[in-house]
Amino acid sequence: MLELPDLTLSIVSHGQGDLIRHLLGDLRRLNLSGISVILTLNIPEDEGWLSEADDLPIRIIRNEQPLGFGANHNQAFACSTTDLFCVVNPDIRLPDDGLVRLSHYFADPRVAACAPLVVGSDGQVQDSARRFPNPVRLARRVLLRQREADYAPDAGTDVDWVAGMLVLFRREAFAQVRGFDERYFMYLEDADICRRLRSVGWRTFYQPSVVVVHDARRNSHRSLRHLRWHMRSMIRFLTGF
Numbered sequence: 001m002l003e004l005p006d007l008t009l010s011i012v013s014h015g016q017g018d019l020i021r022h023l024l025g026d027l028r029r030l031n032l033s034g035i036s037v038i039l040t041l042n043i044p045e046d047e048g049w050l051s052e053a054d055d056l057p058i059r060i061i062r063n064e065q066p067l068g069f070g071a072n073h074n075q076a077f078a079c080s081t082t083d084l085f086c087v088v089n090p091d092i093r094l095p096d097d098g099l100v101r102l103s104h105y106f107a108d109p110r111v112a113a114c115a116p117l118v119v120g121s122d123g124q125v126q127d128s129a130r131r132f133p134n135p136v137r138l139a140r141r142v143l144l145r146q147r148e149a150d151y152a153p154d155a156g157t158d159v160d161w162v163a164g165m166l167v168l169f170r171r172e173a174f175a176q177v178r179g180f181d182e183r184y185f186m187y188l189e190d191a192d193i194c195r196r197l198r199s200v201g202w203r204t205f206y207q208p209s210v211v212v213v214h215d216a217r218r219n220s221h222r223s224l225r226h227l228r229w230h231m232r233s234m235i236r237f238l239t240g241f
Contacts, residue, residue, distance in 0.1 A: 070180025
């Protein structure tokens with residue numbers, strides 16, 4: 001059994017049991033000690049797949065009404081007690097003991113958040129560690145299609161922000177900034193919390209020697225509703241409104 005500081009994983013399902021059962025299978029295979037799961041069912045779904053996870057310490061929250069990304073994870077945080085709190089997407093896979101290795105970086109008392117290198121199921125590195133958006137950078141990405149990586153995927157470093165596919169947070173830091181800003185229903189709440197953490201002296205650390213796999217859905221590219229959420233979040237991030 002791999003030793004891990006007490007850690008809570010917060011997973012939110014939007015009818016994504018088929019994905020989450022694989023993630024829970026990874027946890028079972030890795031046999032991590034000190035880990036617990038808070039699973040939020042954001043919408044009603046067939047829960048038959050949960051029978052496969054009877055041996056894992058899982059607390060289930062069933063929402064009466066769907067909540068946004070930040071509100072769901074804040075709710076889970078309020079139910080947790082561990083020193084480390086991990087936000088993880090349903091479509092993440094854990095190939096090895098990366099959670100254990102990420103937890104070691106919290107030995108530095110200034111680190112508030114730590115995240116791994118994220119690769120797609122095709123093996124391509126995803127753009128998960130970035131500099132904060134501003135109008136010039138946004139124009140380059142959207143209009144000029146300049147989307148080169150902001151940070152080299154070969155050395156651990158402090159970064160502006162990390163995408164919320166999988167992020168470990170120090171409990172003290174997360175609580176100090178009151179978690180995610182729930183005015184962001186979806187998108188950019190990860191950039192916002194990293195910016196607020198930095199404003200009060202905390203570090204966000206990116207460690208590409210730890211790798212997780214993410215099967216990105218890219219809903220903002222396919223759904224008008226997700227695109228609207230994305231645009232509203234960007235306006236809020238850039239303007240404060």
